[in-house]
Amino acid sequence: MKILITGGTGFVGSRLARELLARGTLDGRRIEQLVLADQYPAPEAAADVARDPRVQVRVGKLLEQCQAFVADRFDGVFHLASAVSGECEADFELGLRSNLDSTRALLDALRAAGNVPRLVFSSSVAVFGPDAGNPMPPLVRDDTLPTPQTSYGTHKLVCEHLVADYTRKGFIDGRSARLMTVTVRPGRPNGAASSFFSGIIREPLAGQEAILPVEPSVSHPVSSPARTVQGLIAVFEATQQQMGGRSGLNLPALNVKVSEMLDALEAVAGKTTRALVKQQPDPTIERIVAGWSKGATAARAERLGLKPEAQFADIILQYIADHPGAVTESARAAAAAYQRAHSR
Amino acid sequence: MKILITGGTGFVGSRLARELLARGTLDGRRIEQLVLADQYPAPEAAADVARDPRVQVRVGKLLEQCQAFVADRFDGVFHLASAVSGECEADFELGLRSNLDSTRALLDALRAAGNVPRLVFSSSVAVFGPDAGNPMPPLVRDDTLPTPQTSYGTHKLVCEHLVADYTRKGFIDGRSARLMTVTVRPGRPNGAASSFFSGIIREPLAGQEAILPVEPSVSHPVSSPARTVQGLIAVFEATQQQMGGRSGLNLPALNVKVSEMLDALEAVAGKTTRALVKQQPDPTIERIVAGWSKGATAARAERLGLKPEAQFADIILQYIADHPGAVTESARAAAAAYQRAHSR
Numbered sequence A, B: 001m002k003i004l005i006t007g008g009t010g011f012v013g014s015r016l017a018r019e020l021l022a023r024g025t026l027d028g029r030r031i032e033q034l035v036l037a038d039q040y041p042a043p044e045a046a047a048d049v050a051r052d053p054r055v056q057v058r059v060g061k062l063l064e065q066c067q068a069f070v071a072d073r074f075d076g077v078f079h080l081a082s083a084v085s086g087e088c089e090a091d092f093e094l095g096l097r098s099n100l101d102s103t104r105a106l107l108d109a110l111r112a113a114g115n116v117p118r119l120v121f122s123s124s125v126a127v128f129g130p131d132a133g134n135p136m137p138p139l140v141r142d143d144t145l146p147t148p149q150t151s152y153g154t155h156k157l158v159c160e161h162l163v164a165d166y167t168r169k170g171f172i173d174g175r176s177a178r179l180m181t182v183t184v185r186p187g188r189p190n191g192a193a194s195s196f197f198s199g200i201i202r203e204p205l206a207g208q209e210a211i212l213p214v215e216p217s218v219s220h221p222v223s224s225p226a227r228t229v230q231g232l233i234a235v236f237e238a239t240q241q242q243m244g245g246r247s248g249l250n251l252p253a254l255n256v257k258v259s260e261m262l263d264a265l266e267a268v269a270g271k272t273t274r275a276l277v278k279q280q281p282d283p284t285i286e287r288i289v290a291g292w293s294k295g296a297t298a299a300r301a302e303r304l305g306l307k308p309e310a311q312f313a314d315i316i317l318q319y320i321a322d323h324p325g326a327v328t329e330s331a332r333a334a335a336a337a338y339q340r341a342h343s344r
Helices: A011-023 A044-051 A062-072 A085-090 A092-113 A151-168 A193-205 A225-237 A258-269 A283-290 A299-303 A312-322 A329-342 B011-023 B044-051 B062-072 B085-090 B092-113 B151-168 B193-205 B225-237 B258-269 B283-290 B299-303 B312-322 B329-342
Strands: A002-006 A033-038 A055-059 A076-079 A118-124 A173-179 A210-212 A219-223 A254-257 A277-279 B002-006 B033-038 B055-059 B076-079 B118-124 B173-179 B210-212 B219-223 B254-257 B277-279
Touching: A002 A011, A002 A062, A011 A033, A011 A044, A011 A225, A033 A062, A044 A055, A062 A092, A076 A092, A076 A225, A085 A092, A085 A151, A085 A193, A092 A118, A092 A151, A118 A151, A118 A225, A151 A173, A151 B151, A173 A225, A193 A210, A193 A219, A193 A258, A193 A283, A193 A312, A219 A225, A225 A299, A225 A312, A254 A258, A254 A312, A258 A312, A258 A329, A312 A329, B002 B011, B002 B062, B011 B033, B011 B044, B011 B225, B033 B062, B044 B055, B062 B092, B076 B092, B076 B225, B085 B092, B085 B151, B085 B193, B092 B118, B092 B151, B118 B151, B118 B225, B151 B173, B173 B225, B193 B210, B193 B219, B193 B258, B193 B283, B193 B312, B219 B225, B225 B299, B225 B312, B254 B258, B254 B312, B258 B312, B258 B329, B312 B329
Parallel strands: A002 A033, A002 A076, A033 A055, A076 A118, A118 A173, A210 A277, B002 B033, B002 B076, B033 B055, B076 B118, B118 B173, B210 B277
Antiparallel strands: A219 A254, B219 B254
């Protein structure tokens, strides 16, 4: 089968690609071709993926690539490409173009292809927000009323509904999965207002200072990269009946306070590592984060057999195992000791 | 002030225009100019409106008219133009163009104008529908989770969220009001699957047979044209605080069974009039109607002082008073007798 991943050279995209290549099959069919469409070429960290003979990387804006997808007639699509929340707040038109127009163009291309491809759309927990008439519950559920308070969340929600309608009409077999905040992301901070949720772990592990722009009492639904990729694949492989409706479903979340994240960092990597995190409130980020969910439940995803990580320490250990070169020797040693003490 | 009504020569649009012209003011300011943008010229029934010196009718597709609105710098906009539900199901691209692309073009033009105009978007109770994971409650509320089951409802919901986001960003001062099924509409049946809700009253009153394509036990939230126009104006004149949130609000509904509509028809216009309604099930319409709300509540609209009609007979009397030429003499006489008996 022929698979397309938009945003395919990005962090989640290339990790998903690596997992699909390792499995070799998807939904019981052999993967013959995997196209990674992205505005950027594959970074060094994804060189192994790009080198696989089944992989074709196509570099260019998604909006300009969609027309070609008609002839590709992909069997399956993971639509991950997206401008992130901070970018969309800073540049309204960029957000509309990257997140709304591009998705519309993709859906129209898949419709024109005529082979009813399966599509997983990566929506986001950012569809939820506090509206005056509709305060958010402490934990957002699959069926909590989404009233997004960012352009990013608005476009994600709008695209969920377009995916549902193209599916209802039989043009695609689409499903939307709301990603939780994926952490720990490797590399540099990105434009997402949620970037610090990775930064406060990644930078100290590398021996660098990190700024915590919010109160440690802030709670947030997060997911590891591995569980997120697992969730995307499970949603692809589910039948529409198993999906339990065409509306977007929440992927599993570990609902965690920043203070608990930092406690886990200290437990895994030591006091001196944690001490590299400096609290320095940023009113802009605090305002954005105040509009975010404090946590999420994921009943429909659980029925697909999906679970969040049990504890945040596991997410830190996953990062260290995946990116040993980005972690100081002392932090690696502390983590190894932590693992010996906690596995028997 | 300068007002734009899209769909301005249509039934609700021209009725809204007539009401605004009669009031002379909106939100405390004098109406100097009223532009009616519509793909059709004003029909004979709206000749009085089109003749008013304050009125300018602009005929053409909305998508092609939007660019000119930038220079107009309207103070207020009622965005009513829309392809109806049946049309959107029959022609997917027409629906996307008329209901999604046109609204986007309108919002972008109003944003480009730069004067933060106030906008009322006419959404619809069709945003609600039964999704496998989210069955509809017996009465849909302002905060019921919308999972639309038609392209029409999808586009209305998508546009609600775009209006909310353009408003949040300060580009417009927008608000979305979900119209209930407006009945009794004059004239000919239109492409809406809900068209029969008017037909089963209008045709018998004109001495003609009407087809009832669903069971008489079907219940539905309806509103008279007068209350609908009143609702649109109240929503325009409300402050954002009074609106109680940026998400769409339900306009008041009279929740009525088809059998109750027919009983009211008999009470007002006599047995022979009611006898002109022939039940003839239409599976396509039955399927669509099965996905619609059985009724609605409108808590936020009530806080704006809005109320539905008290009973369906009042809606029939309103139609007869507004369109005496479209009603047989015997039905008019029966209605006059009914009114004498019921007013004291």
